[in-house]
Amino acid sequence: MSRKVPLFRLSVLVFGFAFLYVPILSLIVYSFNKSRLVTVWAGFSTEWYGRLFENQQILGAAWLSLKIAAINATGAVILGTLAGLALARFGQFRGRTILSSMTTAPLVMPEVITGLSLLLLFVAMEQIIGWPAGRGVTTITIAHMTFTMAYVTVIVQSRLATMDDSLEEAAMDLGARPAKVFFLITLPIIAPALLSGWLLAFTISLDDLVIASFVAGPGSSTLPMVIFSKVRLGVSPDINALASIMVLLVAIGVVIAGILMSRQEKTRQRDMQMAIAENQ
């Protein structure tokens, strides 16, 4: 029995990960294909990478998307941290249930609904108070912040729930004010969670097509919008090249994060041993 079960688990994992990774690998392999017909192999070539970097439309859209993603992620982390802090540390307060449902609903809300409703809000606001004048980077950023802050809230809230709050209590007992306790104790401890929240918000924003399409104005086409209008007409090899570059960047990021995390884990373990040694 002890032999049979691991075999089952192994095959499940092999099959499952093949399903997850073969499509991504196929994108990369075909990005080096000479043929324009993407899936018909005609020899190795890096032609499409050259073409990609000549495509001003894609480069411009990529730059715009990166800008929006960075601003969005920063805003989402601030809002999400506040919401997560309120939900995890403030106990019962008036409106807690509403706040908690407003931060979890965007996680599953179909994007077409979020996109449409935000656009109608922006149009109504423009008519009533004259802001935001027209639609573009500002409206896309606001829309993205609204639904990515939900992810940050969940991450921060669950980090705070598992965090040992005796340090916070000790600081409070010693007379530190709540704001000081937050900046000196809580924030450094949850910093890794905030970083992963920032990265998640960044990635989601960079990837969003539907909501951005609704709230974008003329001249503010983000990268997913440009990609979508291209792939709607069929496969195109320079999109494969773009995909490969994005996969490479993500892989590099993950490796760096992995190294940093294991290094941090080692320091933590060393600190722990030192603490134990000191106590003895």
Added chain:
Amino acid sequence: MTGRAESPTSQRLSTGVQLILRVLHHFAPHRWTHARLLKWGVTGRTLVIAVPYLWLLLFFLVPFIIVLKIAFSETQIAMPPYQPLVHWVGDKAVNLTLNFGNFLFLLEDNLYWKAFLNSLKVAGISTFFCLLIGYPMAYAIARADSTKRNVLLMMVILPFWTSFLLRVYAWIGILKNNGLINNFLLWTGVIDQPIVMLQTDFAIYVGIVYSYLPFMILPLYSNLEKMDLTLLEAAQDLGCGPFKAFMKITLPLSMPGILAGSMLVFIPAVGEFVIPTLLGGPESLMIGKVLWTEFFNNRDWPVASAVAIALLIFLVVPIVYFQRVQARETGGGVHR
């Protein structure tokens, strides 16, 4: 315990923050703003709650009220794409008689009914297959050695970090008539005619299962990983076979994970737009696609709003249910 153990590292981290704080503290404005805010009865606590609260109220809740309003407004006058709201300032009584027009239109036209039912069907079947593939994977990862576990988990999350749009796009190259699968099958001689897979419902199922699989695996994993394995040992000691032990213990205990994962897949899949547009055929009816077409192609904002409201009504029960599960989960705390 962990807090104490972490303290030397966090101390080092916090000295930097401390420095910044000290600099900030010497700024006079910080002091008088604080005093003034306190005079107004605004404490830090209220601000922490109020800022995200007001933000979400304005950008998440109020928009739905506007959608509802526009869904009840007249269609023809709304045809100019950028000024659809002009007429709802008008006479309320007149408006009210025309109000349900958009919803009646949805009810009368078979297209919308079919799209709604088909979306529910597609999302339901996709959720089932996600569970069928995701459960064994989550189980295998949760029962792997602790060293491998993190790497395996990382591998599940990794595709999620790469562009969703491009991962869906990858399937076009795999499923089309001269794509990867057909080329392979033709080459091995299993078939002599390419199988039509792209632009069929099959392609939509593959796309949804593929894209949403991590959302199924993660909550299942965090549930299965927490499970008390001594229960299984006890069952085995009492003569229970592995299959029976799974059915009697593991499966019932993992029900919260199954439900959370299923909601995370089902709800967004019902309103999915990108996957049916890129992988499905032109006649594939999904409600997200219908809403998009009404809005962007027909420029009929009131009908698009009515579709959104109807979709929300369909989804309100699963969404509220998901929130309950989510609130319980984050309270106990294992989520990425």
